[in-house]
Amino acid sequence: MELKLFHKTQRDLASAVNQTIDCYWDSEISEQEMIDTVKALYENNPTKFLKDQSFTKIIQQQCGKRRLEVVKKILNIDL
Template structure:
């Protein structure tokens, strides 16, 4: 699976997060790969991921609660 590190829009980033988490749920990638991909996306796109003390609105709308619960645990974010 190829994952870009830099995304132009929040929607593109949200699609990538969805694909990564869904691929893990469908046993296409390992849990460790998912963790590594999510950390890399956050590290390289911090302003598109989180604003203030919450995920950006587009990320919330596109990804949904179940996926974002996983992302919060991976990134050790608690808000």
């Protein structure tokens, strides 16, 4: 799986997060690869991920609750 780590929009970022987690759920990538990718996406796009101590509205709408629960656990954030 090949993904860009720097994204232009929140929608692009949400799509990358969805693709990463879905590939893990479909057993296409390992758990560690998913964790590393989500951390890298967050580190390179922090302002597109979070705003005012919560996920941005676009990220919430595009990713959904189940995926964001996984992201919260990976990033060790309590929102």
